Amino acid sequence: MKQYFGMSQSGDLKEAVQGIRTPQLIMLFSNGEQFEAHVRQLEELFPGVPSIGCIGMCYGSRIVEKGVGVLAFSEGVSAAANVLEEVSAMPVKYIERLEQDVKSVGGSRDNTICIDFCAGNDACVLTTIYSVLKRKNISLVGGTGDAGKVSANGRVYEDAVAYAIVKNQNGRVKAYKENIYHQVEGQRFIASRTDKAKYMIGELNGQPASQVYQRILNISVSEIETQTFKNPFGKLNGDDICIVSIKEVSGNSLACFRQVNDSDVLVLLELGDFKETVRDTIRSIQQDFPRISAVFSVNCLFRYLLFQQNHYLQEYLQEMGRLGNHAGFVGYGEHYNNRFVNQSMTCVVFE
């Protein structure tokens, strides 16, 4: 298979798609002002080609913050794109679409991936989508777009999740998740008095959540919101840790960027040597795949900000570029199988 990433810093879609020939799947990353126009224009340029899109920054070897980016798969890919609607209430209502698409692509765990762009209610959406994917052991990589809008096959949707089932006809695919934080020893909490609709944590180990967070890090209330760059929470799920970013303080509770439930076990995380972690991920991918056709990744907005602050963003893109053809977008939340995470990077590698 082949992956082509074209972009226009000025938002000119024609410029961005110049190098695309006979695409089998197109992913669009646009800006808030031009999204609808870009979706329409893209469909006119490549009618009938499965496509999904969202609003957000994207990157190849450079970041595109306000323009447009187009990523196309070709030569040896079979794909189907569609949406589940009413995601804030009942995405399951449209589950037959997904079942049908999985069936039509006919993929399996080793050669097929589901890529999704979601407009909200991510945890519920992922549970719903994964209820279909897990039957075939198909992995999922995706993220949350901006402005509550996504597109699929030339149409813009609100309150929906756009997905693409992609089968690599000539090799394997594998999904990865990267965490640049590590667990702080002895800081482990059981969440209670949570409000899953508002992503709130009321108590940690039976104590008011905001006070616990302040006490363990010895910080003031005003410092809590920025502290998440250094010390987010991690939600334990077996051997895996799903990062939970803190959004703001609400009374004695902490509002997060991800749903936290009663009985969730949280740990305090600490920023590690992110450059080394990135190198480890690259090494791990290179060990798994001696030949790489393409890498598509979703990086959290917080990571983008952190890397920028540390003047590492361009170096990061170059490092990832060493893997081969690498492109992706900056999400407001990352998806890995049925897990909705923050401050992470998820990616899919095509052999």
Added chain:
Amino acid sequence: MAFWNKKRNEEPGREKSKSLYPVLHVIDSLKDYRRELVQKEVDSLWEINEIGRSFGNVLKETESFQEKLQDFGENFSSIGQVSGEFLTVKDTIAQSVAHAQSGVEELKGSSMQVKTYFDEMEHTFEDLQQAVERIKLCTDKIVSIAEQTNILALNASIEAARAGERGRGFSVVAVEVKKLADEIKELTGEVDSGLQNVELGTEHLYGNITTSQKALGRSIEQVDETYEKFDEIIHSAEGATKVHGEISGVIQDSERALGMLCEFSDQIRGCYQEVMEHIGGAEKLGTTKSAMFEDIDNMMSQIPLVIDDYMEKK
């Protein structure tokens, strides 16, 4: 009976119009169960957490106990070292004693040499005394000769006086001979007096030499005694080797016992770690369940809405 029948007849109508209501009811009940289950899970996780914490403390205490056992072992090894130093001290004492003994030997040798000199001096003094005696005999003889010469000179003077003028010169010679004989007497008196002084001095010196000889004899006896004492010291110091051997034996026994304790402690720690791993496993399962609760909740929360949607359409 008729009343109940009437009521029953009314119910089927309602059930028919809201046919999915029982499903909603079941979902509500399931939600209640789920809430209770989650609460139980919170409690279970908390208990597991507490068990883990308590066992963590037990493990820490065990590790601390093991460290103490190790310290204990180090103490034994220190005792062994000190006991070993005992041997070194013993060797040092033996070396010093041997050195002192060799010194005493030298002292004894030199004392014996001095004694030999004193013995030789004693013989020399005896020879000297005999020589003085012989001189005294000689001076007595000289005095006797001088007295005879004096008598002869007197007789010569008488004979000279009888000879008159012709004997005058002979008389002068006789007088001179008498003078010489008197001087000889006088001189031998002085020699005799000197000899007496020499005799007195030598007797005094001889007395001193005898006293010194006796003192030297006693010193040599003391040196011999000291030498024997040193032998005793060496013998006593040899006892330290035995004590060290005994201490080493006790230490080895204690170290063996300590080794068994450490092995036992290791086994206990291994068991505790196994328990900790199981607790960790239970915790992991708990966190996995927590994610499953979220999935269940995410799916269940959609059902009432789907049913409402279905009923609205209907």
